[in-house]
Amino acid sequence: MTDFLWLYILLGVVLVVGLGSALVVPRLRRGRSDDGTTLAPPPSDVEDEPADAGAADQGTGTATAVLERPEPAAGRMVRLRDRLARSGSPLGARLLTMLSRDQLTEDDWDEIEETLLLADLGTGPAEELLESLRTRVRVLGVREPSAVRDLLRDELLKVVDPTLDRSLALDRPVVDGETKPAVLLVVGVNGTGKTTTVGKLARVLVAEDRSVVLGAADTFRAAAADQLQTWGSRVGVETVRSDRDGADPAAVAFDAVRTGAANDTDVVVVDTAGRLQNKAGLMDELGKISRVITREAPLSEVLLVLDATTGQNGMQQAKVFSEVAGVTGIVLTKLDGTAKGGIVVAVQRELGVPVKLVGLGEGPDDLAPFDAEDFVDGILGG
């Protein structure tokens, strides 16, 4: 039989995909969306220049605009290089190389790349960042490795984008004239610190004078509900839990939200069981939890808890959890260790989901808002 088992699997797969993709193809064309986010282009100030400013503007261009103040000569080379760098033509590229020799050795570049790789940024983003950095270095004619580091910091900061709104959406939504509690759903894979984060979050919210209800929808792990309840009781917060292990987590979550609504609570925080993103059944369960909650009140935030030690798999986690539960923010935990958590750069770039909170230690109040500059300095080992 074992001989045929193989045949059997193979046939199944081929048939399923074959039949499936027949239906997929037409659908695909509709469903495709352009998700190709790329790095921000190099400085854009040049774009404001008049379009006719070719190489000719060195002498003659000024005649047309009497009031225009001529650009300082030093900047012209930069602009020329910049234009060459963007032209994309092979000639332009060669001219650029001739005009601006790379002053840094390959070793310097390797070192910079390794810094990024060591922070778990991933090869793709690291290469792209490096590429744009190289272009910038050429354009600006930078020679010092230290100056390159500063440029790198700028580039990274631009990717992390400190201006992004990273506050938690805690406004209470109004549904059919009724003010519902703001519902926070906390999701993630096993062992990233979801329950601890929920506990800490409850403390922060209580400190801000908000009333809180916790929902222990982790009915799987032994003693998870106890753990959450202990956190809650410390700050006098009610924990809605099931009286037995293995209850339907969606039901517990629903009860928590309903209790919150009935008590006119400000925020309901629902803790879920850790689940690996490749377990289809468990992800469906999560989908159910979020569906069921939305019956009672809309989800204000879905927080994905990512462990800072997580490597490239973090991207996969973020993707799958976003698909299933619509993640709106990331909590980066265990950032107090040696791990840098660079994967969130890739995640934010790809999915546009910002890091909202960071976990900095084991103390009960070690949950802090994300600070882009600190984070970037951490990645660069500063």
Added chain:
Amino acid sequence: MFNSLSDRLAATFKNLRGRGRLSEADIDATVREIRRALLDADVAVPVVREFTRAVRERALGAEVSAALNPAQQVVKIVNDELVEILGGQTRPLSLAKNPPTVIMLAGLQGAGKTTLAGKLALALKEQGHTPLLVAADLQRPNAVTQLSVVAQRAGVPVFAPHPGNTSAEDTDAVIGDPVGVARDGVGEARAKQHDVVIVDTAGRLGIDQVLMQQAADIRTAIDPDEVLFVIDAMIGQDAVSTASAFAEGVDFTGVVLSKLDGDARGGAALSVAKVTGRPIMFASTGEKLTDFEVFHPDRMASRILDMGDVLTLIEQAEKAFDAEEAEKMAAKVAGGEDFTLSDFLVQMQQMKKLGSMKKMLGMMPGMAQMREQIENFDEREVDRVQALIQSMTPAERDNPKIINGSRRARIARGAGQTTAAVNGLLDRFAQAQKMMRQMSSGGGMPGGGPGGMPGMPGMPGMPGGGKKSRGKQAPKKKVKGKSGNPAKRAQQEREAMQRALGGGGKKPAASGSAFGIGGDQSEAQDVENLELPSDVSKLLGGGR
């Protein structure tokens, strides 16, 4: 975006066709791809550097130039090096001469120590030992409770004199006296004649001086026979610093890779093995207490290189498939009977039990060229097809020819889809059926020439049929050559587990001694036979 190493290598090697040997530049290109694959798998940067250097050196040597197909040789070298590092020093759990054997668990927070304690206890219990769990994690709130629950599920006693942290707080302050608890635990085991003690300790960061000191103190106090370092398979570059901190702090003797059931490629395994030189002994592969197995260096190597993992696929299939049903189906196909839509429905339902279709396809070697299609494959399509078939009457399922216009309309309505979808399904099915017929009569896949692949009609943009058939033929042959393999493998697995847990006392001479060479080597040999063809097939498939 994340295409696999095999894809990229195939692309690299495409230019090599017709040339007998690899030039230095070719090797550079190959090594660059390998480097990237390793980095994407989270292998630590310094380890990658060293590893690629070693591969380069070996590839440049006479070995390759003399070989017939150098491209395959490079991949083989990489695989060999990986297996060597990962499984170089596999050994069983060392049991104490005078019981109790003391096993201590250490690791970062959330690595899975407490769960692992339960799994290890259960596995040992099944081997006829009488383990005792000791709750020395007094730090995390309710860790003691969790361990007690886990112990209860595993049916082993737990020693927990201290309730641990129930004060709701993860504090920086040290709670209770974990050193004392651990020491008393060992004493308790001695008194009650347990022959194995498993000490669960608190999770700690490598840079936490106080807790690392505490772990070192526990180690001194109980003098364990094994210190197992539990590490999460999805850890990134931090693996090296963490592992070296623990190696220094508690001098662990073995590594357990946890959460290997995720889809992380697990490069950390390579980093840890390389940096610390300690063997990886077990893998933890699920949430149930029985999801615990001996570490397979060969499979890990394929996984890190993203080479597909046929063995795991077969194992999963075995677990999920109804053996009787499968046999019936296989007999049917072999007997030349027509494959009907109802057979297909049954099969599809069983396939769904295996989980994500994408994941499964990804595990099959030779599927690399279809990656694009796989990526775009919507899992819900399976449900749609199922809905279509379920809207047919049994007669229609057995004989699709009777489906006329009005039946089509009815089926479409029943499944909530368009008639076009029904037509599409029936068309493809007819072609698939033809393929099945050819296969059962020919005893193999239809011939390799382009155009000779009526069975792949559903693959838009399939770059030529020949490639495909080759990709498919190889794995089939492979299994045939090793028929009965899954059963044998399961047997081997049991034996390996027994050996690893030090339970192989009945036949100690051959396998129990010298680093478990006996059985493991034969397995390693199998791997070589097994693994290479898949690589070869891939290279062939991609290079054509």
